[in-house]
Amino acid sequence: MSLELAVAAALFVGVIAYAVLGGADFGSGFFDLTAGSARRGAELRTLVDHSIGPVWEANHVWLIYVLVIWWTGFPESFAAAMSTLVLPLLLALLGIVLRGASFAFRKYAATLAQARLFGVVFATSSIITPFFLGTVAGGIASGRVPLDGSGDRWASWVNPTSLFGGVIAVGTCAFLAGSFLVADARRSGQERLAEDLRVRALAVGAATGAVVFAALVPIDHDAPTLAAGLEGRAAPLVVLAGLAGLATMALLWTRRYAVARLTAVLAVAAVVSGWGVGQYPWLLVDEVTIADAAGATATLQGLLVAVALAVVVVVPPLAYLFKLTQSEEWSRPDH
């Protein structure tokens, strides 16, 4: 593997991790928003709070990781994407800011009125953010980001691939969150809530699956390079994503939530990988390849050192955190 490809792979691992881990956090906003009145939704909202509270900031750092590796490893393409896709990026950023702040505020809100206000902001921005990040991915994947940064600031993200990308991002986040929350609800002994979440997660899964298939037609016309990749090199991943998605639905149906969580992760990881492999070797589709976009060799080597260090020093505590959150002591309600 060439140096620049190794760095691009490390970058893309970050994209997948953010899509899966950060995505599940964003997706829980969907369930929070649709939980109903304060009385009816209190149990679910408390579960959301408890479920993502310890992990959302760590999961959020994957985005920083992606941005930093991108601008350090492939600086010119980063500047180009940031210039052309400035509008959806800023809208996603607005969502990120509002989500994080209002989530933290809600946890310590003094009154129900405050909790409601912060809750609505939290839940709405949790949906806005993946949508606009999805449009960004669509803009890059459909070849609308020229390397000189002169791309159209509207058409680059208001187009079929981007809009489908946005909707798919929202759907996959919600699907992931649904399968995580349903398992969390059972672990804390809230069977009635788990049953309610199960039905919703199945509905979200069916809807998202339908959108993904519907998207294949417009993408074929709108993003031919990506479509060719999806039908060629990335075809096994597309099939895997479909199978894992179906398996998740079946497992949710039969109430095997612990395993359903894993297949849901696999499905989303396969979808995102399919996009990456599908557009390979392009970094900005039809504009610049990974090899041509790469920055200085010494910097790429330095980045790989940083990534190796991350594997050694970040992964073990991250695994420890996840292990704790799945433990019995941590499944008790907050105090």
Next chain:
Amino acid sequence: MLTTDVVTALTALTRLAAEAEPAGLLPAGLLPAREQMALSLGWHIVIACFGVAFPAMIFVMHLRGIRRDDAVALGLARRWAKVSAVLFAIGAVSGTVLSFEMGVLWPGLMGTYGDVLGLPFAFEGLAFFLEAIFLGIYLYGWRRMPAERHVLMVLPMAITGIIGAYCVLAVNAWMNVPTGFRIVDGEVTDVRPWAVLFNGHAFLQFAHMWVGAYMLTGFTVAGVYAVGMLRGRRDAHHRLGFLVPFVFASVAAVTQPFVGHVLGFGLDERQPAKLAAFELAETTESPSPLRLGGVLVDGEVKGSIDIPYLGSLIAMNSPDDPVPGLDTIPEEDHPPVNLTHLAFQTMVGIGTLLAAAVVHFWIQRRRGRDLLERRWFLRFAAAAGPLAVIALEAGWIATEVGRQPWIVYGVMRTPEAVGDYTASLWWLLGISTVVYTAMTVGAVVVLRSMARRWRAGDADLPSPYAPEVAVAPEAAR
């Protein structure tokens, strides 16, 4: 509310700064981009200080609680942990804003030098990762982990604060003293990213900022308890809550003048225009006076109090070496002089005042006089937090504005770095101002309500998702 005031003042100041520069040829997006950066960085820098310095204070308090079986200390540590949950969340998102802005506002910088300056950010990202992980473990670990292990979970955050701050300051030091690359025929080549990460200027800049973070956090947290004591709450809780952060702030405040002074060594060679602006040296005078206050109007210094010799002594470490004057530097390379000068002296003035105050406090304490019994001292202690914030912002303005018109000193001018935007960028600034104001208001409302409920005896602050809680007397207000 304080932060909004700071932000407003900052924005006004940067506008002044930009107006001082020759207009006309500058890109339309430059001024709004600068103000956007001033707002978002000026806001984040305050919150980031808590991220850097608060964990160590929480650790000391928590450890005391466990080791001495001190319920007061343990209670304080738990409250501080909850406060840090709010502060670190808004710090994480406001820091993310900066990551986006690097590319959105300054594509010329990132496209050209992204692979030169990027590596420190990669390590900063690692530090942030660890910080976020241990924050989650520590915050949710109360009563869920063995106490001896739980208290250790806050320690990595104090260490990642050091690493993260170092990395960010390494990039800023690089912008002041660029290294680790060559330019051949207009192309950046021979990139040595490790030379950027370990550039010679980074450590001192880091030390200055790191110590400043402990000043800001220590004085602010101590000030909260000083206000409580002023209102007659003179219990062990308030004394301990004041003293622990005040000790941190005291050590930092006494150290800071020396760190700052050493940081200034050689500035006459590194960035002569910045030094001339700091010292308001229009012409080269030997020996140079120390100019307190004053402004430069049409090339003449007005309204300053000049102390002979002191300028040479402090800035040049010599009885008669002159501070090189602005007249030795081409006009187009001058920074906005007045803003740089006044910001610099604000920082030094407040820093000196705070250092003197803590020395006085501890000397009096050794003599058996407790200034915490004096209302005037408590009032001063309450003001010390905001003063430290102003000093930090002023120092940041001094070094950033003093580097202008360069974004990378001597290599890239700020107008070359800015994106190809029209005046529509003002909209972004308008929206950002609204969002940051809302975020500040939200944080203040939530933190104040937490304090109110704690005073009312509520320890756990349950989340009020269900209507039942709304009828509780505390929440009904």
